[in-house]
Amino acid sequence: MTRKNTMLLAAGGSLALxxxxxxFQAIGYAPCKLCIWxxxxxxxxxxxxxxVLLTAPLVLWALAGALSAATxxxxxxxxxxxxxxxxxxxSTCTGGGNALGGMSGADLLSLDVPVDxxxxxxxxxxxxxxxxxxWNALASFALAALWLWALGRPGRAA
Structure with missing residues (x-):
């Protein structure tokens, strides 16, 4: 497998995740703040x-992809x-902290405040x-490894 194909496979893995x-969000599992992050x-x-699809599969792109997946x-x-x-x-999304994010009593009584x-x-x-x-952590680190593996594949070295 060429460097470009390996990098596209890794990017496709992020797309799949x-x-x-x-x-999961569409079927009712609302994401929390950390899920969005x-x-x-x-x-x-x-x-x-x-x-990478539009240009050459440079080493820089493999490193950027690996850093993204590892993050x-x-x-x-x-x-x-x-x-x-x-x-x-x-503190804004955990039970031990201030889950209300510093809202005042008036904010809490307002109908404009999100309830979920x-x-x-x-x-x-x-x-x-x-x-x-x-599962995201495991898959992401596997994708980061795939991005790094792309460095050893045949392709443009610059």
Whole structure:
């Protein structure tokens, strides 16, 4: 497999993870703040894949893709730790913090305030004992490894 094909496969993996997240959201699993944070690096990896599709598969792009995927994996590990109570998460989406984000009493009584606050420290869905955040971390680190593996594949070295 060439460097370009390997990089496109890795970008496609990020696309699959992002589409999976949107699917779960569409069937009723609202994302928390940390879930949203994990999506952005996948978007960056997809953008890198689009650049690779249109240009040469440079080493710089492989490194950018690997960094993007690893960033999502790191946020996934952080989110997993929050879910398991290993450390505290953002105060605006965890049970131990101020889940109301500093809203006043008048804000709380207003009908314009969102009623659904998705908690980052609660597992909404799990498979084989791992939450979506944990699965994202595993898949993201595998994609980061695939991006790095692309460096050793035949292709333009610059």
């Amino acid at each position: 992002l589409l999976g997240a949107f699917f 994990q999506r952005w690096p996948h978007g960056a990896a997809i953008a890198v894949g689009a650049i 999502s994996g790191g946020i996934g590990i952080y989110h997993t730790g929050v879910e398991r109570g290993w450390w505290e998460g953002p 606050i998705v908690m980052c420290d609660e597992v909404a869905w799990a498979f084989l004992g791992l939450s979506m955040a944990s």
